[in-house]
Amino acid sequence: MEDTENLTRTNFEQLHRMSDRFKYIARSCKEILDNHSEREDGIYYLTTANGMKYQTFCDMNTAGGGWTLVASVHENSIYGRCTVGDRWSSQQGNNPNLPDGDGNWSNRNTFGLVESATSDDYKNPGYYDIAAEDVSVWHVPNNFPMEHWNLAAILRYHTENRFLRLYGGNLFNLFKQFPVRYNVGSCSNRGPAIPIVYDHGNMESTRNLYGPSSRKEFDPGFITFRAINNELGAMAICSGVKPRGCNSEHYCIGGGGYFHPDQCGDFPSFDWDRLGRDQGWSASKEMTESAVLLFYR
């Protein structure tokens, strides 16, 4: 077989070494790290409490390692308004009769394969199965291959205060306590805002990923769960920031099934003042065109 510009010759030794990883029986990357001292980032098989096997990516190095990739939020069309592919908000159109939208933040539905996590939405059984304490988040430009996710990320951070102990051990349970649902409360009813530690980027670079108007109403250095905006729309995650105002649709992702008519979607209104212009309430092009990868430890 010939070498080609973008594809390396199969390295049999490497393939066999990676396949050797599949012998582990563990519920999380943390268990593989702790029990087998595996320090190599990459794909491993995990097993749910019920014995279902699946493959996902383990980050075995950041801040001690043991991070399991459980989901990614990928905006397939910033122009779509809760259309096909908006699995983290709704694929049923902008619809007040469906306040929970697709409901994937708090159900056991899963979708996608690990290597596709920057090309489409991804959710594996670890999202609901793993008992975790902290989260890590990577913003990776769309369609980047797995082997370069770490280096390509425009923002990487994690929590360290074990906040998930207080919320049922994972986001599945956290969002049962703080439903991502239209009209469930007002702007003052947001969920927890947790301080973060930066692995790539900082408060200033976080700030600049969002629009100039947005920067005036959030504080960087946090990850916030279940924000609610002026129109009573609910969002799941404000990545890197804590809202001070109520226009969170411009800098928070995921959502219930109903928003202001021009806003429904996985990145509800990141393009309010034109796409990729970094003006007004519009987020930067690099933010809008990156997938948000969610890890547990």
Place this chain on the structure above:
Amino acid sequence: MEDTENLTRTNFEQLHRMSDRFKYIARSCKEILDNHSEREDGIYYLTTANGMKYQTFCDMNTAGGGWTLVASVHENSIYGRCTVGDRWSSQQGNNPNLPDGDGNWSNRNTFGLVESATSDDYKNPGYYDIAAEDVSVWHVPNNFPMEHWNLAAILRYHTENRFLRLYGGNLFNLFKQFPVRYNVGSCSNRGPAIPIVYDHGNMESTRNLYGPSSRKEFDPGFITFRAINNELGAMAICSGVKPRGCNSEHYCIGGGGYFHPDQCGDFPSFDWDRLGRDQGWSASKEMTESAVLLFYR
């Protein structure tokens, strides 16, 4: 790792014991029961005739055991009219040009993972690959975790007369003989109605799961295949009942691609007289909000 309210500490012994189940090479849970005397409910790997492997749930105890979960019908939005997620009718809108809708009752398309079977539609290769004699049906409230499906079910029953021998050995073949297709016949052309044995519930409880008006036009104690209503719409399964009348859209599930304009969907018209009100033709809230799990033996 800390214990959390809803997640148990990993039991390594249990995980290893479950993983041991993956050594079997079998086409159905019945084969695993017969050849290896496994009596534990749970997830096993099966292999199709062509050698494709997949994971599903085996019920190894009901009425002798050996039941393979092959599919679930989950209504993701009772308000949707053959929209995204209506895989057991049509995701193309209510459309007379598509009389078969998505066609999943009689094709080899598959979707979903076993642990998600109560959170979204599910169909595995066993649906078309397994040679079976009987069916078992569980109605399990949406989003219930697998370990509690059996106890949480609002209705469980099975057939005992080996009727599938007459229809090609599974539903895939049965529905080739009785197409789930708009305008394929009239109300008198329904497919077989098979007597059932109750495992949880009875004729009276079955009756009460559907609307008061529906109760007047069906007989409980059966499972019926390919019903046709007054408007020539076709449905796949009337669970627990045999229609006497022609308004089967209120108590039969799945369908072709065209119905009365207000009815298309996986549970075509379970909400006719308002959702979850248990009045008129509307089914009970517990019925509408449960997934229908289909097993073969």
Place this chain on the structure above:
Amino acid sequence: MEDTENLTRTNFEQLHRMSDRFKYIARSCKEILDNHSEREDGIYYLTTANGMKYQTFCDMNTAGGGWTLVASVHENSIYGRCTVGDRWSSQQGNNPNLPDGDGNWSNRNTFGLVESATSDDYKNPGYYDIAAEDVSVWHVPNNFPMEHWNLAAILRYHTENRFLRLYGGNLFNLFKQFPVRYNVGSCSNRGPAIPIVYDHGNMESTRNLYGPSSRKEFDPGFITFRAINNELGAMAICSGVKPRGCNSEHYCIGGGGYFHPDQCGDFPSFDWDRLGRDQGWSASKEMTESAVLLFYR
């Protein structure tokens, strides 16, 4: 277990022999052929460069064998205009704001299972992971079971000139060089047209699979990539032919996200002069109702 009309009794010896195939660690069917001398068509596990495992079909016999099935293009509704299921063009409606449509010709998204490849769209990691030289294409009637794909195909051919060496080793990279995007160029900017060798069928039968009007503007005996039509719509593959004219929407498949209002879809306008009538610009019914399976070697 009883035999049934369409389902054979489980052959345990055969199942065990097939399962034995799963021991190989290889990135392509070609590697399995070369390193293990496996000559049997069927399902094998492959492993990506990153160590992700998946199952697909290997054709170990055509023209020396070693062909890996990486994708299928299946038209689920010739009436849909870039609706649900049009993954090889767009599921977002016919939309000039989305010139790339779903973008699956040049991203790492994957969908479907190998046995469903004639019942729905299919794309596995091999599409982007394998370093290949040639392609093979099978047109298989919808819903045919895998064991009969080879015999049931209405057209089978392959390339022999190792053209993929020039385009990055696979279609994923080829379509990065020749984007399947609305308004990326004009009819004269099409991608490569590669001569083919027939394995079933010939130039005359290829010609007759398309409409009478189409036959006047293409040459059979080729596979062409990234055609562009009069309205600046882009298509991915003209199977079996090289366009001479600019009405390629009638005989080329896949596409970007925007076409003439009546044409968007995986088989954009194969039904222009009525479905399955083999008249005017309409392709034959057998062509329109067959899935296009894509192999690499």
